[in-house]
Amino acid sequence: MSECVLHQAAEMPARDLLDRLRRLETSLVSDVFGRWAGAAGISPIAGLPSGQVVVGPAFTVRTRPGDNLVVHKALDIARPGEILVVAAGGQRDRAILGGLMGQYAASRGIAALVVDGAVRDRSALDKSAPPVFAAGVSHLGPYKDGPGDLRCRVSLGGVAVADGDLVIGDEDGIATIPRSRAEEIIAAAEAKRLAEEAESEAISTGSWDRSWIDASLTIREVPAAR
Template sequence: MTQICRLHPATDLPEPDLLDRFTKLASSLVSDVFDRWSGATGVMPLAGVADDQVIAAPAVTVRTRPGDNLVVHQALEEARPGEMIVIDGRGHLDRALLGALMVTYAKRRDLAGIVVDGAVRDIADLRQIGLPVFAAGVTHLGPYKNGPGELRCRVSIGGVPCDDGDIIVGDVDGVAVVPRARAAEIVELAEAKAAAEQAEFEAIDDDRWDRTWLAEALRVEEVH
């Protein structure tokens, strides 16, 4: 029986310069300046992410039933080059929502990567393919294809809300979600924090790192 896939309008793509600026910022910096809550906990890099690499791309959001990837296949057709498919699988790990075939197709279509709040499979193959893949877990058990689902809608990834067109920043530490309406603000704050942290690294090397704040924040009581 044919199922319904609700498809919302696509959002405008962000300026390439904005994405390029995010690729110079760790996910931890982005999360820190965004009130330390934008990180999608439990969703980690499983393939295609080098230690010194940061991926930044607009999200194509997908909501599907746990363990079912029918609408994920449609997302592969709807996604534009440079976008990142972001799948809300509700964190269920009993069925893989995709594997080597779908990731190969995503790379062929020049997508930026895939984020799955759920499980994937074919890890060895995914590492050979090289497309960035973030997921909550791994299982060899395959998906159902019963539908229904929804595309370019609001989803939740690791407990963080994500709208279509929001910017995904991913690296070896995980994934941060930047609302597209605040992207210019967040990138400036993260750049400033990166510069401040670099100054602290230099202070450590010169034995001049200011630690006086610790005594004000913490009272130590010695135990005898």
């Protein structure tokens, strides 16, 4: 029998905070948070319609690469609206979850599945799972031996994520926000969204200021060869 360490669950975030985050994009969050909030190499795999943004608090899982025993346990105890964030070492040789687990996650009200590892059964996930983000796809199945930790601090694609941190996912991938800085970062991303809307309007009217480019460069022209 394998050990599973279960840490105390974080408090669920306020609904209005999630609603504000849902109106943003991963790129906005990443830009205002030092351009490193995104988990590199983890991309949307299935279940995400074009233009959809998914948000929720992280339910963190640390498992042995290629093993999903504690992931099954996480599906049993996750609260509706949480996003399962599985740190599986980034290895893509064995799938951590597939169609049946995806369907079960949807039945439990889990908002999304994020796996730093591989998944499989892409068509089934598209049909019946919540949005799935992963490092890759593999038809090879997982081991079920454990051990693992639940609701612990994990590394997801090189980014530290704690249980209860906020996760936003869209067509560009995922970004994470430390719970303690959620209001600050969401407000900054909202301001950047307004600034980008103004720039878009300037492009459409032919008035986009491009002077900063020449101000940032020293151009050295090369004469034509004779």
